[in-house]
Amino acid sequence: MRRVVIVGAGPAAMSAVAELRRQDYQGSILVIGAEPHMPYRRPPLSKHPLPTSHAQLALDQAGRAEATWLLGRSAHHLDRQNRVLLLDGGDEIPYDGLIIATGVRARRLPGRLHQGRPEVMTLRGFGDLARLHGRLQRVTRVVILGAGFLGSELAATIRRLGCSVDLVERDRLPLLGPLGPVLAQRIADEHRRHDVRLHLGRTVDRLHGTDRLDAVRLDDGTTLPADLLITALGSIPETGWLAGSGLVLDDGVRVDNTGRAAPGIVAAGDVARWPHPWPAGESVRAEHHDEAVAQGAHVARTLLGDPAPYAHTLAFSTHIHDMRLHSVGFTGKNYRLHVVKEGPGGRMLAEYRHAGRLVGAITHGYIRDLTTTYRDLPARSCHEPSATSPVHAGQRAAQGAGGRGCVEHA
Amino acid sequence: MHVTVDRGRCDIHAQCVFEAPAVFQLDDDDELVYDERPEAVHRPAVERAATSCPVAAIRISER
Numbered sequence A: 001m002r003r004v005v006i007v008g009a010g011p012a013a014m015s016a017v018a019e020l021r022r023q024d025y026q027g028s029i030l031v032i033g034a035e036p037h038m039p040y041r042r043p044p045l046s047k048h049p050l051p052t053s054h055a056q057l058a059l060d061q062a063g064r065a066e067a068t069w070l071l072g073r074s075a076h077h078l079d080r081q082n083r084v085l086l087l088d089g090g091d092e093i094p095y096d097g098l099i100i101a102t103g104v105r106a107r108r109l110p111g112r113l114h115q116g117r118p119e120v121m122t123l124r125g126f127g128d129l130a131r132l133h134g135r136l137q138r139v140t141r142v143v144i145l146g147a148g149f150l151g152s153e154l155a156a157t158i159r160r161l162g163c164s165v166d167l168v169e170r171d172r173l174p175l176l177g178p179l180g181p182v183l184a185q186r187i188a189d190e191h192r193r194h195d196v197r198l199h200l201g202r203t204v205d206r207l208h209g210t211d212r213l214d215a216v217r218l219d220d221g222t223t224l225p226a227d228l229l230i231t232a233l234g235s236i237p238e239t240g241w242l243a244g245s246g247l248v249l250d251d252g253v254r255v256d257n258t259g260r261a262a263p264g265i266v267a268a269g270d271v272a273r274w275p276h277p278w279p280a281g282e283s284v285r286a287e288h289h290d291e292a293v294a295q296g297a298h299v300a301r302t303l304l305g306d307p308a309p310y311a312h313t314l315a316f317s318t319h320i321h322d323m324r325l326h327s328v329g330f331t332g333k334n335y336r337l338h339v340v341k342e343g344p345g346g347r348m349l350a351e352y353r354h355a356g357r358l359v360g361a362i363t364h365g366y367i368r369d370l371t372t373t374y375r376d377l378p379a380r381s382c383h384e385p386s387a388t389s390p391v392h393a394g395q396r397a398a399q400g401a402g403g404r405g406c407v408e409h410a
Numbered sequence B: 001m002h003v004t005v006d007r008g009r010c011d012i013h014a015q016c017v018f019e020a021p022a023v024f025q026l027d028d029d030d031e032l033v034y035d036e037r038p039e040a041v042h043r044p045a046v047e048r049a050a051t052s053c054p055v056a057a058i059r060i061s062e063r
């Protein structure tokens, strides 16, 4: 292999570059990235204090010299027969090995609702953050649509800046899917304690204001005064450019348990959908910084001809107001929550079980237990004899704090 | 190899503890404790920890 091309310049790409060189790959590496920036960390984008410069977020600069970076350019077609990539300007880029690392983009409000209003925004990248900073100087009333991790973290961060925050969520509790009802209820209480107004079981159905936004109407008729509407509606894998490539696209790029999508092509990070450890036939796509880093390195080795089953401990954390949640393994409303211990100040440690099997653990305040007792949890549960499970084959695993923890050890 | 964690930035995401448990640990109060001068064998794990830290709090230098 003499020419590796990586599409997408995020943490998965940066980690793949580092691993290719660590494995003594001597050929060329070209990274094509749509954003004008070198790879950076997104987690701080929604957390207090909001970062003010790209330098604060940058990943290891050493990777800069290890590859050629074509930034501000997009791939828009993949021709697998001729092993050629077509870029937005029409350039053709040949490759021997291809790493797909294009991540996800934010799902937006339908156009008929936002009508191109500049006061309606979302947050995925550094460019969005720069715009958000500009807006936050001038507004006092913020409505956030979607109370997942992004919406809930942003609600907390923006409350600290002194704005009023209305948080609108279609589900009956914030983060119900990824955390399950017990913890979702605690998140709801935490929002209320910090004067975030929750509108649960609701969505936005109209925006008011002629020159600029002045209110948001909910589907029950409630009108919320607003200077800014931030949508946090989840994400869509960036696979549009792979249409017609023959790769299996199914809410992400399907890969096998080594990360391979097709001969000479691997995928990593938010865009990659992996086989689920159990039950067989399910698949899972995680959206975690740490997973992107681990997967990027793993698929680099697969591409170089050293394929191994991917088995990385999935670990996630989020900070919402004064609540710091850490989890490992699989979490969410599809699993039964079993509280292991509780302590002062709301500290708690709980396990998630599925058909009697331990699949994940979560804590507020007992982080050390997670990093010790539960650190090998995903691998351990994979080695148990496969349970007959009530989950239908083909059904997707809960995402968010959940996600993949390991793959089947064949 | 010299490892430093910027305490102003570190938000106890604990990714480093998962990636390099021989070097990074949590104490009884869930505060981060770490070995500032780990053996060279831990370098790959420490590098992984630095890349995985979501807030870029870990610095590795050669002194």
Ligand SMILES: Cc1cc2nc3c(=O)[nH]c(=O)nc-3n(C[C@H](O)[C@H](O)[C@H](O)COP(=O)(O)OP(=O)(O)OC[C@H]3O[C@@H](n4cnc5c(N)ncnc54)[C@H](O)[C@@H]3O)c2cc1C
Pocket: A007, A008, A009, A010, A011, A012, A013, A032, A033, A034, A035, A041, A042, A043, A044, A045, A046, A073, A074, A075, A076, A101, A102, A103, A104, A123, A124, A125, A150, A238, A241, A268, A269, A270, A271, A286, A287, A288, A289, A290, A292, A316, A317, A318, B054
């Ligand atoms: C606000 C926010 C907060 C988050 N908080 C956390 C957190 O607390 N903890 C956590 O673990 N994770 C968090 N995440 C998720 C984490 O940032 C992602 O999992 C991680 O960025 C995934 O890395 P990646 O390399 O797969 O993709 P990305 O970082 O999305 O990088 C992909 C890159 O590819 C580019 N691209 C897309 N299409 C093309 C194309 N056709 N051609 C060329 N380039 C293209 C994109 O522009 C992008 O720059 C957060 C994300 C956001 C947005």
Ligand code: SF4
Pocket: B005, B009, B010, B011, B012, B013, B014, B015, B016, B017, B024, B032, B052, B053, B054, B055, B056, B057, B058
């Ligand atoms: S990963 Fe970073 S933020 Fe988390 S404990 Fe380690 S140094 Fe601190």
